[in-house]
Amino acid sequence: MKTATRPYHHGHLRQALIDMAVTVAEETGKDLISVREVARRLGVSSGAPFRHFPDRASLMTAVAEEATLRLRIHVEGALRKAPAAPLERLKTLGHAFIRWALQHPTQFRLVSSRRLFDFDSSPSLQLHFSSVRDTTLALVDQAVRQGTLPAGCVNELALALRALAYGLARMQVDGQLPQWQVPMAQAEQHLCRALDRIVDGLAQPPERTPVARISASRPRP
Amino acid sequence: MKTATRPYHHGHLRQALIDMAVTVAEETGKDLISVREVARRLGVSSGAPFRHFPDRASLMTAVAEEATLRLRIHVEGALRKAPAAPLERLKTLGHAFIRWALQHPTQFRLVSSRRLFDFDSSPSLQLHFSSVRDTTLALVDQAVRQGTLPAGCVNELALALRALAYGLARMQVDGQLPQWQVPMAQAEQHLCRALDRIVDGLAQPPERTPVARISASRPRP
DNA sequence: ACCTGAACACCGTTCAAGT
DNA sequence: ACCTGAACACCGTTCAAGT
Secondary structure, three states: OOOOOOOOHHHHHHHHHHHHHHHHHHHOOOOOOOHHHHHHHHHOOOHHHHOOOOOOHHHHHHHHHHHHHHHHHHHHHHHOOOOOOOOHHHHHHHHHHHHHHHHOHHHHHHHHHOOOOOOHHHHHHHHHHHHHHHHHHHHHHHHHHHOOOOOOHHHHHHHHHHHHHHHHHHHHOOOOHHHHOOOOHHHHHHHHHHHHHHHHHHHOOOOOOOOOOOOOOOOOO | OOOOOOOOOOOOHHHHHHHHHHHHHHHHHHHHHHHHHHHHHHHHOOHHHOOOOHHHHHHHHHHHHHHHHHHHHHHHHHHHHHHHHHHHHHHHHHHHHHHHHHHHHHHHHHHHOOOOOOHHHHHHHHHHHHHHHHHHHHHHHHHHHOOOOOOOOOOHHHHHHHHHHHHHHHHOOOHHHHOOOOOOOHHHHHHHHHHHHHHHHHHHOOOOOOOOOOOOOOOOO
């Protein structure tokens, strides 16, 4: 039930615009939402949004801020239930990243592309992004230190693993998976298995036989 | 110098539209070009393009066809000068893929996103895409067969390696690399090194010390 | 302080009319 | 057969005017 003939006129329009922008984005699947449509759906005039955001890019920045926070929370939630082994945690992080991307494809595309809003202008965006990145870096560092991942530049390896998860998620979000014989229905499992395949392939000790117990004490010359 | 007062009026407008669309796209960096601007730059009326393409998406499909062919030619050219070892060829393929993406970011984004045009409607698009994919699959298959890559589903491993190259390229194209401490100037080298890091990490025989000589003699039942 | 609604300069697309 | 240019229904953004 709306409040009579003058429903809006005031209220917390700013937040309503952000929420409706997300709704419209995920509904239409388009990267560029129409601020006029967002205004129309909220029952306000076409000029109203510009009292809260200087332009569409600023609105998209606000949307990206919230989406990045949700991605961070999703990933952190998954890690809370994960085992302690760094490699297992890395896989869990990757799975959570992929899962969130597939469930919120338009938001995922938005937060991934620095070209649709102004990343540098938003401290909260930078904070939430860095948090996930730092978690990745820390896990890779632990794995390298304990010898379960091959030695070398941590930054470089973390970048590669992030790119792997990002690439897998984006191939689905961009609609490429049909050309790789991956049925849409089990896309998530397929992508997570592909990720595990690489991580397990990189893992140092086969831990098949408890004989060797390699490195862990043999960092680098 | 333009040809007097009636420069156009006829000609091979269809091809001119495709070429100008590429120019405008790479110039503006926007995913969605304006067909009005393309027409304007060619000196034709705003309705002229629609005599050759039913809508903008069809024009973008034509652009994507040519871009995909160029990507294919670039990759095949690189492989022609590459060594014979499957793993080396896989790395070369990845490097060429990344290099082309960084040199033609807007075309790369276009061909990567099945959402900006109609992939299924274009046989040539499918042909050129499949060619690069099949080359990847064949190389992974060879490497697995000769034991330099770990055994398992070839399709899955090839998908993962393609996702790795795709993710690395896209992180740069989407503007994420500054947040990963990668200086723009040496982006390409950094990305190629990250790729090599994973491929080398997956390679089966460490061939460092002849001591262990793990598996490599345990192909498949 | 916030919102409206007309206005401006753009779009993609259509289509009668021209050559 | 190909192109023009007006027309239509949209945009993002601005801004005087309203509450």
